[in-house]
Amino acid sequence: xxxxxxxxxxxxxxxxxxxxxxxxxxxxxxxxxxxxxxxxxxxxxxxxxxxxxxxxxxxxxxxxxxxxxxxxxxxxxxxxxxxxxxxxxxxxxxxxxxxxxxxxxxxxxxxxxxxxxxxxxxxxxxxxxxxxxxxxxxxxxxxxxxxxxxxxxxxxxxxxxxxxxxxxxxxxxxxxxxxxxxxxxxxxxxxxxxxxxxxxxxxxxxxx
Amino acid sequence: xxxxxxxxxxxxxxxxxxxxxxxxxxxxxxxxxxxxxxxxxxxxxxxxxxxxxxxxxxxxxxxxxxxxxxxxxxxxxxxxxxxxxxxxxxxxxxxxxxxxxxxxxxxxxxxxxxxxxxxxxxxxxxxxxxxxxxxxxxxxxxxxxxxxxxxxxxxxxxxxxxxxxxxxxxxxxxxxxxxxxxxxxxxxxxxxxxxxxxxxxxxxxxxx
Numbered sequence: 001x002x003x004x005x006x007x008x009x010x011x012x013x014x015x016x017x018x019x020x021x022x023x024x025x026x027x028x029x030x031x032x033x034x035x036x037x038x039x040x041x042x043x044x045x046x047x048x049x050x051x052x053x054x055x056x057x058x059x060x061x062x063x064x065x066x067x068x069x070x071x072x073x074x075x076x077x078x079x080x081x082x083x084x085x086x087x088x089x090x091x092x093x094x095x096x097x098x099x100x101x102x103x104x105x106x107x108x109x110x111x112x113x114x115x116x117x118x119x120x121x122x123x124x125x126x127x128x129x130x131x132x133x134x135x136x137x138x139x140x141x142x143x144x145x146x147x148x149x150x151x152x153x154x155x156x157x158x159x160x161x162x163x164x165x166x167x168x169x170x171x172x173x174x175x176x177x178x179x180x181x182x183x184x185x186x187x188x189x190x191x192x193x194x195x196x197x198x199x200x201x202x203x204x205x206x207x208x
Numbered sequence: 209x210x211x212x213x214x215x216x217x218x219x220x221x222x223x224x225x226x227x228x229x230x231x232x233x234x235x236x237x238x239x240x241x242x243x244x245x246x247x248x249x250x251x252x253x254x255x256x257x258x259x260x261x262x263x264x265x266x267x268x269x270x271x272x273x274x275x276x277x278x279x280x281x282x283x284x285x286x287x288x289x290x291x292x293x294x295x296x297x298x299x300x301x302x303x304x305x306x307x308x309x310x311x312x313x314x315x316x317x318x319x320x321x322x323x324x325x326x327x328x329x330x331x332x333x334x335x336x337x338x339x340x341x342x343x344x345x346x347x348x349x350x351x352x353x354x355x356x357x358x359x360x361x362x363x364x365x366x367x368x369x370x371x372x373x374x375x376x377x378x379x380x381x382x383x384x385x386x387x388x389x390x391x392x393x394x395x396x397x398x399x400x401x402x403x404x405x406x407x408x409x410x411x412x413x414x415x416x
Contacts, residue, residue, distance in 0.1 A: 011346075045348055052347035056340075079410045086403055117408045125403030132264075132397040138219075139260035139389045140253055143373070150369035151394075152401050154362035159405035161358035163413055165351070181347045183406070186359075189340040190402065191395050193319075193360050195294055195333030197367035198391070200325045202287045205371055 003029070006039045010047050017047065023061050025050045025068065049177050053089075057184035063088045071176050078176060085180045087124055100130030107133055111145070115152045158190060211237070214247045218255050225255065231269055233258045233276065257385050261297075265392035271296045279384050286384060293388045295332055308338030315341055319353070323360045366398060 007014045020026040026046055029037035046068075053059045053067065070076065070084035108129045112120050120126050136143050162182050169175045215222045228234040234254055237245035254276075261267045261275060278284065278292035316337045320328050328334050344351050370390050377383045 048346060048348045052343060056343045056347075079407070082410050083407065086407065112404065115405075117404060118411075120404045120407065123404050123407050125400040125407075128396055128400030128403065132393050132400060135260060135264045135393050136389065138256060139264075139393070140256045141373075141386050141389050144376075147369050147373050150365055150372075151397055152405070154365040154369075155398065155401035155405040156409070157358055157362040157365070158402050159409040161355050161362075162406055163409045164358075165349075165355050167413075168352075178349050179410075181344065181349050183403075185340050185343050185347070186402065187399050188336055189359055190363065190398055192333040192336030192340060193363035194366050194394070194398065195336065195391075196320065196325060196328045196331050197323075197360070197363040198370055199287070199291065199294065199328065199331050199333075201364070201367040201371045202290050202387075203326075205375075 001039050001044075003037060003039060006044060006047065009044055010051070012047060012051060020047070020050055023065070025061065025064055045177070049181065052181050052184060056188075057089055059088060059184075067180055071173070071180070078172065078179075081176045082179050083122075085176075085183055089180070089183045100127055101134050104130040104133040104137070107145075107148070111148045111152055114145075114149060115156065117152075158186065162186060209247050209252075211245060211247060214252060214255065217252055218259070220255060220259060228255070228258055231273070233269065233272055253385070257389065260389050260392060264396075265297055267296065267392075275388055279381070279388070286380065286387075289384045290387050290391075291330075293384075293391055297388070297391045308335055309342050312338035312341040312345070315353075315356070319356045319360055322353075322357060323364065325360075366394065370394060 001009075003014045003017060006012075007017060017026065021028050026043060029039040029043065032038050050064060050068075053064045054061070059067070067085050067088045070081045073081065105126065108126050111129075112118075112126075133143060133148075162179075165182065166175045166178050169178060209217075211222045211225060214220075215225060225234065229236050234251065237247040237251065240246050258272060258276075261272045262269070267275070275293050275296045278289045281289065313334065316334050319337075320326075320334075341351060341356075370387075373390065374383045374386050377386060
Protein backbone atom coordinates (compact mmCIF):
# COMPACT_ATOMS: atom_id res chain seq x y z
CA UNK A 1 0.00 0.00 0.00
CA UNK A 2 1.00 3.63 -0.44
CA UNK A 3 1.54 5.99 2.48
CA UNK A 4 -1.94 7.48 1.98
CA UNK A 5 -3.62 4.14 2.57
CA UNK A 6 -1.36 3.35 5.52
CA UNK A 7 -2.32 6.72 6.98
CA UNK A 8 -6.01 6.09 6.40
CA UNK A 9 -5.95 2.62 7.94
CA UNK A 10 -4.16 3.71 11.10
CA UNK A 11 -5.29 7.30 11.53
CA UNK A 12 -1.67 8.50 11.59
CA UNK A 13 -0.84 11.49 9.38
CA UNK A 14 1.65 10.87 6.52
CA UNK A 15 4.08 13.46 7.92
CA UNK A 16 4.05 11.63 11.27
CA UNK A 17 4.69 8.31 9.53
CA UNK A 18 7.72 9.84 7.80
CA UNK A 19 8.92 11.21 11.13
CA UNK A 20 8.75 7.72 12.67
CA UNK A 21 10.79 6.35 9.76
CA UNK A 22 13.44 9.07 10.26
CA UNK A 23 13.54 8.34 14.00
CA UNK A 24 14.07 4.64 13.35
CA UNK A 25 10.72 3.57 14.86
CA UNK A 26 9.40 2.23 11.56
CA UNK A 27 11.38 0.58 8.74
CA UNK A 28 11.41 2.55 5.50
CA UNK A 29 8.95 1.44 2.84
CA UNK A 30 10.16 -0.22 -0.33
CA UNK A 31 11.06 2.31 -3.05
CA UNK A 32 9.30 1.38 -6.25
CA UNK A 33 10.86 4.09 -8.41
CA UNK A 34 9.51 7.55 -9.08
CA UNK A 35 7.96 8.93 -5.94
CA UNK A 36 6.24 5.69 -4.97
CA UNK A 37 7.04 3.88 -1.75
CA UNK A 38 5.28 0.66 -0.83
CA UNK A 39 4.31 -0.24 2.73
CA UNK A 40 3.29 -3.73 3.85
CA UNK A 41 0.95 -5.17 6.47
CA UNK A 42 4.03 -5.53 8.70
CA UNK A 43 4.50 -1.75 8.49
CA UNK A 44 0.91 -1.23 9.49
CA UNK A 45 1.23 -3.52 12.49
CA UNK A 46 4.50 -1.93 13.59
CA UNK A 47 2.96 1.52 13.24
CA UNK A 48 0.03 0.51 15.47
CA UNK A 49 2.46 -0.77 18.07
CA UNK A 50 4.52 2.44 17.98
CA UNK A 51 1.39 4.53 18.42
CA UNK A 52 0.27 2.45 21.38
CA UNK A 53 3.63 2.93 23.08
CA UNK A 54 3.85 6.64 22.37
CA UNK A 55 0.25 7.66 22.98
CA UNK A 56 -1.14 5.30 25.53
CA UNK A 57 2.08 4.20 27.18
CA UNK A 58 3.42 7.76 26.94
CA UNK A 59 6.92 6.46 26.29
CA UNK A 60 9.64 8.68 24.88
CA UNK A 61 10.85 8.07 21.34
CA UNK A 62 14.13 6.75 22.79
CA UNK A 63 12.29 4.22 24.99
CA UNK A 64 10.18 3.05 22.07
CA UNK A 65 13.40 2.52 20.11
CA UNK A 66 14.81 0.38 22.97
CA UNK A 67 11.69 -1.77 23.14
CA UNK A 68 11.63 -2.24 19.36
CA UNK A 69 15.30 -3.22 19.34
CA UNK A 70 14.53 -5.89 21.94
CA UNK A 71 11.53 -7.09 19.91
CA UNK A 72 13.65 -7.37 16.78
CA UNK A 73 16.63 -9.12 18.40
CA UNK A 74 16.83 -12.38 16.46
CA UNK A 75 16.60 -15.54 18.56
CA UNK A 76 16.33 -13.72 21.88
CA UNK A 77 14.38 -15.72 24.47
CA UNK A 78 10.88 -14.34 24.82
CA UNK A 79 11.43 -13.79 28.54
CA UNK A 80 14.45 -11.56 27.85
CA UNK A 81 12.49 -9.46 25.35
CA UNK A 82 9.73 -9.12 27.85
CA UNK A 83 12.18 -8.00 30.50
CA UNK A 84 13.43 -5.10 28.36
CA UNK A 85 9.86 -4.10 27.59
CA UNK A 86 8.90 -4.20 31.26
CA UNK A 87 11.79 -1.99 32.27
CA UNK A 88 11.03 0.59 29.59
CA UNK A 89 7.33 0.57 30.23
CA UNK A 90 7.53 0.77 34.00
CA UNK A 91 9.89 3.64 34.60
CA UNK A 92 7.13 6.25 34.53
CA UNK A 93 5.17 4.21 37.04
CA UNK A 94 7.83 4.22 39.74
CA UNK A 95 6.62 6.50 42.52
CA UNK A 96 8.88 9.53 42.58
CA UNK A 97 10.12 9.13 46.13
CA UNK A 98 13.41 8.20 47.73
CA UNK A 99 14.95 4.72 47.36
CA UNK A 100 12.94 1.93 48.96
CA UNK A 101 13.94 1.00 52.51
CA UNK A 102 15.62 -2.32 53.22
CA UNK A 103 12.69 -3.25 55.46
CA UNK A 104 10.18 -2.84 52.62
CA UNK A 105 12.36 -4.72 50.15
CA UNK A 106 12.54 -7.56 52.67
CA UNK A 107 8.74 -7.50 53.00
CA UNK A 108 8.35 -7.77 49.22
CA UNK A 109 10.81 -10.67 49.16
CA UNK A 110 8.84 -12.41 51.89
CA UNK A 111 5.65 -11.85 49.90
CA UNK A 112 7.29 -13.30 46.78
CA UNK A 113 8.38 -16.33 48.80
CA UNK A 114 4.86 -16.85 50.21
CA UNK A 115 3.47 -16.69 46.65
CA UNK A 116 6.11 -19.27 45.54
CA UNK A 117 7.20 -16.91 42.81
CA UNK A 118 10.91 -17.80 43.01
CA UNK A 119 13.65 -15.25 42.43
CA UNK A 120 12.63 -11.74 41.37
CA UNK A 121 15.58 -9.65 42.54
CA UNK A 122 16.10 -8.02 39.15
CA UNK A 123 12.45 -7.30 38.46
CA UNK A 124 11.51 -3.63 38.44
CA UNK A 125 8.26 -4.55 40.19
CA UNK A 126 10.17 -5.40 43.37
CA UNK A 127 11.44 -1.85 43.70
CA UNK A 128 8.05 -0.35 42.83
CA UNK A 129 6.18 -2.50 45.35
CA UNK A 130 8.74 -1.71 48.08
CA UNK A 131 8.39 2.03 47.49
CA UNK A 132 4.65 1.68 47.77
CA UNK A 133 4.97 -0.12 51.11
CA UNK A 134 7.12 2.76 52.33
CA UNK A 135 4.48 5.18 51.10
CA UNK A 136 1.69 3.45 53.05
CA UNK A 137 3.91 3.41 56.12
CA UNK A 138 4.71 7.11 55.85
CA UNK A 139 1.07 7.95 55.24
CA UNK A 140 0.36 6.33 58.60
CA UNK A 141 -1.27 3.13 57.27
CA UNK A 142 1.15 0.20 57.44
CA UNK A 143 -0.24 -2.69 55.38
CA UNK A 144 -0.85 -6.14 56.85
CA UNK A 145 0.74 -9.15 55.11
CA UNK A 146 -2.68 -10.55 54.41
CA UNK A 147 -3.52 -7.50 52.30
CA UNK A 148 -0.33 -7.95 50.28
CA UNK A 149 -1.08 -11.62 49.73
CA UNK A 150 -4.46 -10.77 48.25
CA UNK A 151 -2.83 -8.30 45.88
CA UNK A 152 -0.28 -10.94 44.88
CA UNK A 153 -3.15 -13.34 44.19
CA UNK A 154 -4.82 -10.73 41.96
CA UNK A 155 -1.52 -10.09 40.14
CA UNK A 156 -1.17 -13.76 39.41
CA UNK A 157 -4.70 -13.93 37.96
CA UNK A 158 -3.82 -10.99 35.70
CA UNK A 159 -0.48 -12.45 34.63
CA UNK A 160 -2.05 -15.83 33.77
CA UNK A 161 -4.64 -14.00 31.68
CA UNK A 162 -1.89 -12.00 29.96
CA UNK A 163 0.13 -15.05 29.08
CA UNK A 164 -3.00 -16.94 28.07
CA UNK A 165 -3.86 -14.23 25.54
CA UNK A 166 -0.30 -14.21 24.25
CA UNK A 167 -0.40 -17.98 23.78
CA UNK A 168 -3.32 -17.70 21.37
CA UNK A 169 -1.25 -15.81 18.83
CA UNK A 170 0.22 -17.46 15.73
CA UNK A 171 3.85 -16.36 15.87
CA UNK A 172 6.62 -15.12 18.11
CA UNK A 173 6.66 -11.60 16.74
CA UNK A 174 2.94 -11.08 17.43
CA UNK A 175 3.40 -12.65 20.87
CA UNK A 176 6.13 -10.25 21.96
CA UNK A 177 4.13 -7.35 20.54
CA UNK A 178 1.14 -8.30 22.64
CA UNK A 179 3.38 -8.54 25.70
CA UNK A 180 4.38 -4.94 25.10
CA UNK A 181 0.86 -3.70 24.39
CA UNK A 182 -0.53 -5.73 27.29
CA UNK A 183 2.03 -4.33 29.69
CA UNK A 184 1.17 -0.77 28.68
CA UNK A 185 -2.58 -1.15 28.44
CA UNK A 186 -3.13 -3.74 31.15
CA UNK A 187 -2.20 -1.19 33.82
CA UNK A 188 -5.01 1.28 33.11
CA UNK A 189 -7.40 -1.60 32.43
CA UNK A 190 -6.65 -3.01 35.87
CA UNK A 191 -6.92 0.46 37.38
CA UNK A 192 -10.27 1.16 35.76
CA UNK A 193 -11.79 -2.15 36.83
CA UNK A 194 -10.36 -1.71 40.33
CA UNK A 195 -12.19 1.64 40.59
CA UNK A 196 -15.48 0.02 39.62
CA UNK A 197 -14.98 -2.94 41.94
CA UNK A 198 -14.09 -0.62 44.84
CA UNK A 199 -17.28 1.36 44.37
CA UNK A 200 -19.34 -1.82 44.09
CA UNK A 201 -17.86 -3.39 47.22
CA UNK A 202 -18.10 -0.10 49.17
CA UNK A 203 -21.74 0.38 48.24
CA UNK A 204 -22.56 -3.18 49.25
CA UNK A 205 -20.89 -2.93 52.63
CA UNK A 206 -21.40 0.62 53.79
CA UNK A 207 -24.46 1.69 55.70
CA UNK A 208 -25.67 4.96 54.20
CA UNK B 209 3.83 19.73 69.65
CA UNK B 210 5.62 22.66 68.07
CA UNK B 211 6.21 22.96 64.34
CA UNK B 212 9.80 21.73 64.77
CA UNK B 213 8.64 18.42 66.20
CA UNK B 214 5.87 18.06 63.61
CA UNK B 215 8.52 18.62 60.94
CA UNK B 216 10.87 16.07 62.48
CA UNK B 217 8.17 13.42 62.84
CA UNK B 218 6.97 13.71 59.26
CA UNK B 219 10.09 14.79 57.38
CA UNK B 220 8.28 17.85 56.01
CA UNK B 221 10.15 21.18 56.29
CA UNK B 222 8.53 23.86 58.53
CA UNK B 223 8.26 26.29 55.58
CA UNK B 224 6.36 23.63 53.62
CA UNK B 225 4.03 22.99 56.57
CA UNK B 226 3.25 26.72 56.70
CA UNK B 227 2.63 26.69 52.97
CA UNK B 228 0.10 23.87 53.35
CA UNK B 229 -1.68 25.87 56.07
CA UNK B 230 -1.85 28.94 53.81
CA UNK B 231 -3.18 26.79 50.94
CA UNK B 232 -5.90 25.34 53.16
CA UNK B 233 -4.55 21.77 53.08
CA UNK B 234 -3.82 21.73 56.80
CA UNK B 235 -5.75 23.46 59.59
CA UNK B 236 -3.78 26.16 61.40
CA UNK B 237 -2.22 25.17 64.72
CA UNK B 238 -3.52 26.57 67.98
CA UNK B 239 -1.93 29.91 68.89
CA UNK B 240 -0.64 29.75 72.44
CA UNK B 241 0.51 33.37 72.63
CA UNK B 242 3.91 34.75 71.84
CA UNK B 243 5.33 32.99 68.82
CA UNK B 244 4.18 29.53 69.91
CA UNK B 245 1.73 27.49 67.87
CA UNK B 246 0.64 24.04 68.98
CA UNK B 247 -0.01 21.16 66.57
CA UNK B 248 -1.84 17.97 67.51
CA UNK B 249 -1.68 14.33 66.43
CA UNK B 250 -4.57 15.12 64.09
CA UNK B 251 -2.36 17.67 62.35
CA UNK B 252 0.36 15.07 61.98
CA UNK B 253 -2.03 12.55 60.44
CA UNK B 254 -3.52 15.10 58.05
CA UNK B 255 -0.05 16.19 57.03
CA UNK B 256 0.92 12.59 56.21
CA UNK B 257 -2.20 12.25 54.12
CA UNK B 258 -1.52 15.49 52.24
CA UNK B 259 2.03 14.37 51.49
CA UNK B 260 0.84 11.01 50.18
CA UNK B 261 -1.61 12.71 47.83
CA UNK B 262 0.87 15.32 46.59
CA UNK B 263 4.00 13.20 46.32
CA UNK B 264 2.91 9.70 45.56
CA UNK B 265 -0.48 10.43 44.02
CA UNK B 266 0.99 13.47 42.25
CA UNK B 267 -2.24 15.37 42.72
CA UNK B 268 -2.43 19.12 42.29
CA UNK B 269 -2.96 21.29 45.36
CA UNK B 270 -6.47 22.05 44.09
CA UNK B 271 -7.31 18.34 43.81
CA UNK B 272 -6.00 17.66 47.29
CA UNK B 273 -8.24 20.44 48.55
CA UNK B 274 -11.26 18.80 46.85
CA UNK B 275 -10.51 15.43 48.38
CA UNK B 276 -10.01 16.91 51.85
CA UNK B 277 -13.28 18.84 51.58
CA UNK B 278 -15.05 15.55 50.81
CA UNK B 279 -13.31 13.84 53.72
CA UNK B 280 -14.37 16.60 56.10
CA UNK B 281 -17.98 16.81 54.95
CA UNK B 282 -19.91 16.03 58.14
CA UNK B 283 -22.28 13.08 57.89
CA UNK B 284 -21.56 12.33 54.23
CA UNK B 285 -22.02 8.64 53.38
CA UNK B 286 -18.68 6.92 53.13
CA UNK B 287 -19.46 5.81 49.59
CA UNK B 288 -19.98 9.44 48.50
CA UNK B 289 -16.68 10.51 50.02
CA UNK B 290 -14.98 7.66 48.27
CA UNK B 291 -16.54 8.66 44.99
CA UNK B 292 -15.05 12.18 45.17
CA UNK B 293 -11.66 10.73 46.07
CA UNK B 294 -11.81 8.26 43.19
CA UNK B 295 -12.60 10.98 40.67
CA UNK B 296 -9.78 13.22 41.89
CA UNK B 297 -7.28 10.41 42.10
CA UNK B 298 -8.06 8.86 38.75
CA UNK B 299 -7.94 11.79 36.38
CA UNK B 300 -4.21 11.45 35.76
CA UNK B 301 -4.69 7.77 34.99
CA UNK B 302 -7.15 8.29 32.14
CA UNK B 303 -5.33 7.43 28.91
CA UNK B 304 -4.92 10.62 26.94
CA UNK B 305 -6.81 9.51 23.86
CA UNK B 306 -10.10 10.44 22.26
CA UNK B 307 -13.44 9.68 23.91
CA UNK B 308 -14.22 5.98 24.30
CA UNK B 309 -16.27 4.42 21.51
CA UNK B 310 -19.85 3.32 22.14
CA UNK B 311 -18.83 -0.24 21.29
CA UNK B 312 -16.20 -0.33 24.03
CA UNK B 313 -18.50 1.25 26.60
CA UNK B 314 -21.04 -1.46 25.76
CA UNK B 315 -18.35 -4.12 26.24
CA UNK B 316 -17.48 -2.72 29.66
CA UNK B 317 -21.17 -2.68 30.58
CA UNK B 318 -21.48 -6.31 29.50
CA UNK B 319 -18.43 -7.16 31.59
CA UNK B 320 -19.92 -5.40 34.61
CA UNK B 321 -23.14 -7.36 34.10
CA UNK B 322 -21.26 -10.68 33.88
CA UNK B 323 -19.44 -9.81 37.12
CA UNK B 324 -22.82 -8.98 38.76
CA UNK B 325 -21.48 -5.59 39.75
CA UNK B 326 -24.76 -3.73 39.22
CA UNK B 327 -24.88 -0.16 37.95
CA UNK B 328 -21.59 1.66 37.39
CA UNK B 329 -22.52 4.26 34.79
CA UNK B 330 -21.11 7.15 36.81
CA UNK B 331 -17.89 5.44 37.79
CA UNK B 332 -14.78 6.91 36.24
CA UNK B 333 -13.40 3.39 35.85
CA UNK B 334 -15.99 2.64 33.16
CA UNK B 335 -14.59 5.35 30.92
CA UNK B 336 -11.00 4.35 31.63
CA UNK B 337 -11.62 0.67 30.89
CA UNK B 338 -13.47 1.52 27.65
CA UNK B 339 -10.60 3.71 26.43
CA UNK B 340 -8.22 0.86 27.13
CA UNK B 341 -10.35 -1.54 25.08
CA UNK B 342 -10.19 0.96 22.22
CA UNK B 343 -6.42 1.15 22.65
CA UNK B 344 -6.00 -2.64 22.39
CA UNK B 345 -8.24 -2.64 19.34
CA UNK B 346 -6.28 0.13 17.62
CA UNK B 347 -2.98 -1.55 18.48
CA UNK B 348 -4.24 -4.55 16.54
CA UNK B 349 -4.96 -6.82 19.54
CA UNK B 350 -8.68 -6.96 20.30
CA UNK B 351 -9.20 -8.52 23.73
CA UNK B 352 -11.38 -11.60 24.24
CA UNK B 353 -14.17 -11.41 26.85
CA UNK B 354 -12.53 -14.17 28.81
CA UNK B 355 -9.45 -11.98 29.34
CA UNK B 356 -11.62 -9.14 30.62
CA UNK B 357 -13.43 -11.47 32.99
CA UNK B 358 -10.13 -12.54 34.56
CA UNK B 359 -9.17 -8.90 35.06
CA UNK B 360 -12.55 -8.22 36.65
CA UNK B 361 -11.98 -11.17 38.97
CA UNK B 362 -8.58 -9.73 39.97
CA UNK B 363 -10.12 -6.29 40.54
CA UNK B 364 -12.70 -7.79 42.86
CA UNK B 365 -9.99 -9.56 44.89
CA UNK B 366 -8.19 -6.21 45.24
CA UNK B 367 -11.33 -4.29 46.15
CA UNK B 368 -12.29 -6.84 48.82
CA UNK B 369 -8.77 -6.54 50.28
CA UNK B 370 -9.06 -2.73 50.22
CA UNK B 371 -12.37 -2.71 52.02
CA UNK B 372 -11.18 -5.38 54.41
CA UNK B 373 -8.23 -3.23 55.46
CA UNK B 374 -10.50 -0.20 55.83
CA UNK B 375 -12.86 -2.19 58.06
CA UNK B 376 -10.08 -2.83 60.57
CA UNK B 377 -9.76 0.84 61.43
CA UNK B 378 -11.27 2.37 64.55
CA UNK B 379 -13.18 5.37 63.18
CA UNK B 380 -14.78 6.85 60.12
CA UNK B 381 -12.17 9.52 59.58
CA UNK B 382 -9.31 7.01 59.50
CA UNK B 383 -11.41 4.77 57.22
CA UNK B 384 -11.97 7.44 54.60
CA UNK B 385 -8.32 8.43 54.83
CA UNK B 386 -7.24 4.88 54.08
CA UNK B 387 -9.62 4.78 51.14
CA UNK B 388 -7.82 7.77 49.72
CA UNK B 389 -4.33 6.47 50.46
CA UNK B 390 -5.29 3.00 49.23
CA UNK B 391 -6.68 4.35 45.99
CA UNK B 392 -3.46 6.28 45.32
CA UNK B 393 -0.99 3.67 46.47
CA UNK B 394 -2.88 0.55 45.53
CA UNK B 395 -2.40 1.34 41.82
CA UNK B 396 1.42 1.21 41.81
CA UNK B 397 1.33 -1.72 44.26
CA UNK B 398 -0.86 -3.66 41.85
CA UNK B 399 1.34 -2.59 38.95
CA UNK B 400 4.56 -3.67 40.69
CA UNK B 401 3.19 -7.06 41.66
CA UNK B 402 1.76 -7.55 38.18
CA UNK B 403 5.26 -6.98 36.74
CA UNK B 404 6.72 -9.64 39.01
CA UNK B 405 3.91 -12.11 38.33
CA UNK B 406 4.22 -11.59 34.57
CA UNK B 407 7.93 -12.36 34.68
CA UNK B 408 7.33 -15.41 36.86
CA UNK B 409 4.59 -16.81 34.64
CA UNK B 410 6.56 -16.05 31.46
CA UNK B 411 9.66 -17.77 32.77
CA UNK B 412 7.67 -20.81 33.78
CA UNK B 413 5.95 -21.17 30.43
CA UNK B 414 8.46 -20.08 27.83
CA UNK B 415 10.96 -22.44 26.34
CA UNK B 416 14.34 -20.71 26.27
